[in-house]
Amino acid sequence: MSTSTASRATNRASSAGSGGVSFGGVLRSEWIKFRSLTSTRILLIVTFVATIGIGVLTAWIRFLTIDGLQSAAAEQNRTLTPEMLEQSFPPGAGFDLYNLPNAGLQITILVLGALAVLFISSEYSTGMIRSTMAAVPKRLPAFFAKAIILVVASYLVTLVAGVIIFAMSIPILQGTGLELDWSTDGVIYSVFTGGLYVAGVALIGLSLGTLLRNSAGGITVLVGIFFVLPIAASFLGLVPGDFWKDLPKFIPSEAGGRFLSIGQVDGMLDPWQAGLLFLGYVVVFMVPAVLVLKRRDV
Amino acid sequence: MIEANGLTKVYGSKTAVHGVSFAVQPGQVTGFLGPNGAGKSTTMRMIVGLDRPTAGTVTVNGVPYAKHQDPLHQVGALLDAKAVHTSRSAYNHLMAMAATHRIPKSRVQEVIEMTGLTDVAKKKAGGFSLGMGQRLGIAAALLGDPQTLILDEPVNGLDPEGVLWVRNLVRYQASLGKTVFLSSHLMSEMAQTADHLIVIGRGRIIADAPMQEILSGARQSKVLVRTQHASVLATLLGDSGVKVDQSETETLQVTGVDPRQIAQVALENGLLVYELTPQTTSLEEAYFDLTKDEVEYHSHVSGQPAGPSSGQQPGTDQSIPAAAGK
Numbered sequence: 001m002s003t004s005t006a007s008r009a010t011n012r013a014s015s016a017g018s019g020g021v022s023f024g025g026v027l028r029s030e031w032i033k034f035r036s037l038t039s040t041r042i043l044l045i046v047t048f049v050a051t052i053g054i055g056v057l058t059a060w061i062r063f064l065t066i067d068g069l070q071s072a073a074a075e076q077n078r079t080l081t082p083e084m085l086e087q088s089f090p091p092g093a094g095f096d097l098y099n100l101p102n103a104g105l106q107i108t109i110l111v112l113g114a115l116a117v118l119f120i121s122s123e124y125s126t127g128m129i130r131s132t133m134a135a136v137p138k139r140l141p142a143f144f145a146k147a148i149i150l151v152v153a154s155y156l157v158t159l160v161a162g163v164i165i166f167a168m169s170i171p172i173l174q175g176t177g178l179e180l181d182w183s184t185d186g187v188i189y190s191v192f193t194g195g196l197y198v199a200g201v202a203l204i205g206l207s208l209g210t211l212l213r214n215s216a217g218g219i220t221v222l223v224g225i226f227f228v229l230p231i232a233a234s235f236l237g238l239v240p241g242d243f244w245k246d247l248p249k250f251i252p253s254e255a256g257g258r259f260l261s262i263g264q265v266d267g268m269l270d271p272w273q274a275g276l277l278f279l280g281y282v283v284v285f286m287v288p289a290v291l292v293l294k295r296r297d298v
Numbered sequence: 299m300i301e302a303n304g305l306t307k308v309y310g311s312k313t314a315v316h317g318v319s320f321a322v323q324p325g326q327v328t329g330f331l332g333p334n335g336a337g338k339s340t341t342m343r344m345i346v347g348l349d350r351p352t353a354g355t356v357t358v359n360g361v362p363y364a365k366h367q368d369p370l371h372q373v374g375a376l377l378d379a380k381a382v383h384t385s386r387s388a389y390n391h392l393m394a395m396a397a398t399h400r401i402p403k404s405r406v407q408e409v410i411e412m413t414g415l416t417d418v419a420k421k422k423a424g425g426f427s428l429g430m431g432q433r434l435g436i437a438a439a440l441l442g443d444p445q446t447l448i449l450d451e452p453v454n455g456l457d458p459e460g461v462l463w464v465r466n467l468v469r470y471q472a473s474l475g476k477t478v479f480l481s482s483h484l485m486s487e488m489a490q491t492a493d494h495l496i497v498i499g500r501g502r503i504i505a506d507a508p509m510q511e512i513l514s515g516a517r518q519s520k521v522l523v524r525t526q527h528a529s530v531l532a533t534l535l536g537d538s539g540v541k542v543d544q545s546e547t548e549t550l551q552v553t554g555v556d557p558r559q560i561a562q563v564a565l566e567n568g569l570l571v572y573e574l575t576p577q578t579t580s581l582e583e584a585y586f587d588l589t590k591d592e593v594e595y596h597s598h599v600s601g602q603p604a605g606p607s608s609g610q611q612p613g614t615d616q617s618i619p620a621a622a623g624k
Contacts, residue, residue, distance in 0.1 A: 015408055016443035019400040020367035029397035036390035037383070122383060126424075130348055130381040131391075131438060135398045137347040137364035297349040 023141050030145040034153070040115065047111040048157050054104035055165030059172045062097065066176045082178050097178065098186030100169045101162030102194040102260050108161070109201040109226055112154045116205030117218035119146055124213040124298075133298045143210065143293055147286075150202040155195035162191045186262040196275075197256045200282045201226065204252070207289035226253045252281045299324055299477055300345060300446060304354035307340050307501075314340040316501035317354065322479045322494075324445075327472045329492030329509070330481035333589055337501040338481040339377065342450050345479075346375045358446055370399045370442030376435040376449045384424025388415055388434050391423055395438055405441065413437040414463075428455030436464070446477040453487055465491050489581040499589045512584050521557050523550040524573035531569055535560065551577075 019025070034040055066085060073080045120143075123129040136142040166187060173180050182188065204225070208218040233248035248254055249269055258274035269277065300322035307315040315337040322328045332338050343349040345356050347364040355362065358373050366372045382391050392406045410419045413433040418426065423434060432455050439447060447468065453461045468491060472478045482488050488495065488509075495512050497505040505512055525531055528550055532542045535552060543551040552560060557574045564571045 014443040016371065016401050016405045016441065017399070018368065018371060020371075021369065021398050022400065025398045025400050029394045032390060032394040032397055033383070033386070036386050036394070039385060122385075126383045127378055127380040128383040128386075128391075130378055131395060133348055134346050134375055134377070134381075135370055135395050137366075137369050295350065297343070 021136055021138070021141070023145070026136055026141045027145040027148060029135070030142065030149050034119065034149050039118075043111055043115045044153065044157060047108055047115075048161055050107045050111070051104035051158070051161040052164050052168075054107055055100060055102075055161065056168050056172070058103035059100050059165070059169035062100070063172050063176060066173070066178070070176070085176070085178060096186065096261065097169075097173065097180055098184050099190050099261060101166045101187070101191045102158075102197075103165060104161065105158070105194055105198065105257075105260075108154075108158055108194075108198050110223070112150075112157065112198055113201045113205040113222045113226065114219045116150050116154075116202035117209040117222060118215055119150060119209065120206055121209035121213060121215040121218050124209075125215060129298050139293055140290060143206075143290060147203055147206055150206055151199040154198040154202045158195035158198045159191065162194050166191065189262055190260055193260050193275075197260060197278070200256060200278055203282050204285045207285035210289040210293050211285075229253065250277065252278060255281065299360070300356065300358050300448075300479060301360075302341070302345070302354065302356040305341065305344060305351050305356050306353040307337070307344060307349060308352040314501055315344070315351075318498070318501070318503050319354075320496050320503055320506050322446075322477055322496075324477040325472060325475050326493040327468050327478045327480060327491055328494045328496060329488040330479060330496050330498065331485065331488050331585060332481075332483070332498035332504075334483060336498045336589075338498060339450050341498070342375070342377055342448055342479070342481060345448060346373055346377065348377070368399060368442070370395070370401070371444055372442075373446045373448060374439035374442055374444035375447075376432070376439045376452055378450070379428070379431040379435040379454070381438075382423040382431070382434060385422055387420050388423050388426070388437070389419040391434065392437060392441060396441055399442055401441055405443075409437040409440045412440065429457060429460055432456055433460070436467075444476070446479070447471055448479045450481045451483070452480065453482065453484065461487070485581045485585050497585065497588050504588045509581075512588075513581060520577040521552045521555070521560060522573065522575040522577055523552055523560055523571060524548050525550070525564065525569055525571045527569040530567070531560075531564060531571075534563055534567060538563075 069085065070080055120129075123132060132142050133139055166182070170180060201222075205218065205222050208221050209215070212218045212221065229251050230248070230253050233251050233254070236244045236247055249258070249267075255269065255274045255277040258269055259271050259278055261271055264270055268274075300320075302321075303319050304317045305315055305319070306313070306317050318337075318341065330338050330341070340349060344351050345358065345363060346369075347362070357363075358366070363369060363373060382388075386394075389406070389410065392409065393403070395401075396403070396406050410416055413436055415430070415433055415437060418430060423431070426434065432452060436449070436452060439449065449464075449468070452464050452468075456464065465487070468478045468480055472493070480488075480491065492509055495505065495507065495509050496503060497512070523531065526548060528544055528548050532544055532550055535542050535550075535555065538555075540555045541553040543553075545551060557576055561571065561574060563569075
């Protein structure tokens with residue numbers, strides 16, 4: 001149509017520019033939205049501080065436990081070798097010292113998961129989603145831009161918190177005679193994988209927010225999956241039959257947690273298997289969210 | 299240019315928009331008029347791809363909205379003044395919208411100034427009054443300097459100065475050759491702003507014509523006659539099949555005959571006529587004529603008929619003569 005071509009040509013001279021939607025632009029748009037909410041900044045700071053606090057507190061409790069064992073042994077004129085101490089913490093039960101960087105992750109997934117739900121559900125509750133989708137009518141770029149921002153933000157917060165926790169844990173546990181430093185097996189692995197788990201939870205949160213379009217509902221389901229399901233699953237272990245005993249290790253929180261550990265343990269998934277299983281859960285939540293977002297009226 | 303073809307939207311068991319087809323032309327202001335629940339907002343949401351049509355198509359400049367590479371430069375839409383995160387400042391809201399199309403920061407400042415939001419731009423949008431919210435919505439619509447403006451009830455909540463500003467704004471945009479599609483249930487606003495009118499009722503297009511045509515075609519023109527011999531003249535005119543209402547002692551409302559013929563009758567019978575005024579139909583009357591069977595929610599107030607009374611009292615702010623705004 002000649003008129004629209006002509007009018008588009010005049011548009012080029014406009015102070016509004018003439019660029020089209022680009023994924024980089026959508027990403028910047030979502031980043032502006034993310035950082036321009038006071039609640040986001042507060043939640044991020046709270047998560048960061050709480051994760052470090054719980055992590056360091058865990059290190060301190062480990063120290064007190066080990067110290068208690070050593071004093072008890074000393075009274076009986078025995079000395080505990082590091083090997084004996086390590087054996088007193090059964091592997092795979094979450095007491096491994098190399099896993100200290102991730103000791104505060106329960107609070108991290110709770111708050112960042114909720115933040116991820118809110119990142120989109122608050123757009124539905126305020127009506128902002130209509131502005132978003134009018135500017136990005138293909139819709140999915142906005143979803144994936146949100147996903148990238150959540151993944152990067154949760155990964156970085158968890159990574160930095162993990163490094164600080166471990167850096168503070170080393171001096172706390174120094175007096176125990178246990179070898180613990182950055183070269184300890186599994187430390188670097190823990191530091192770099194913790195953020196992946198949190199990022200995965202954030203993606204599940206974003207998907208729940210998209211599917212339910214409701215903040216309270218999304219957060220409730222997220223808490224249900226990561227905090228109530230493990231309790232329910234532990235009761236399943238009481239039901240007779242091997243099937244029920246095996247089931248708990250396949251739930252999302254168990255799979256995600258196991259992914260952060262190293263080594264093979266009887267009766268548990270290998271870390272890489274657990275990681276793949278958790279990734280599968282993330283995909284299972286994201287695919288319907290994407291399909292629904294593309295089709296549904298906003 | 300907006301073109302809708304057989305556009306239909308069904309929500310559950312309710313058909314909100316029922317196979318409507320229309321074209322909104324550039325270079326003029328097209329009004330979209332209809333009672334509450336007639337399907338105005340649903341139609342507008344379908345134009346910008348927020349709602350998926352159950353059937354039919356709608357294009358903007360020949361292409362479905364979602365297929366445009368630069369949607370904000372094609373269409374600026376104010377669909378719902380509340381389409382803003384309440385905890386974000388107006389400035390950041392506009393910056394986030396602008397970022398998607400790499401619209402420069404200077405343009406954001408420009409629309410903030412244009413819409414008079416400078417003083418409140420850094421405040422949270424949640425605290426805005428209805429009028430301020432409308433201004434922010436209009437600022438967002440103008441952000442991409444779009445070829446097409448779609449404004450759903452833009453003057454809602456605006457003060458008189460704001461109403462005038464919106465009117466001038468849309469007329470100016472139309473004069474630049476842009477397509478302007480404006481919905482309202484305020485007929486006075488439409489009468490003063492729109493060149494062309496699409497009237498919708500219960501999801502169907504009732505009228506799609508230039509404003510002038512809707513006004514003149516709505517009902518037969520009336521003539522106000524003042525004479526000392528009102529009843530005599532009424533009888534004479536009534537005998538020739540003309541509808542006459544006598545509202546006051548010396549006043550007649552004559553429908554279906556032009557002033558010249560009335561004067562002729564009066565002259566032949568030696569009756570003194572001291573006023574003979576042709577009455578222009580107000581948009582309000584035209585609108586009620588068109589929509590009287592299509593109103594979604596009838597208000598059943600006793601003694602208040604849905605249409606205007608036959609006695610013409612152009613004193614209310616909604617009865618604006620057709621000449622206004624032309």
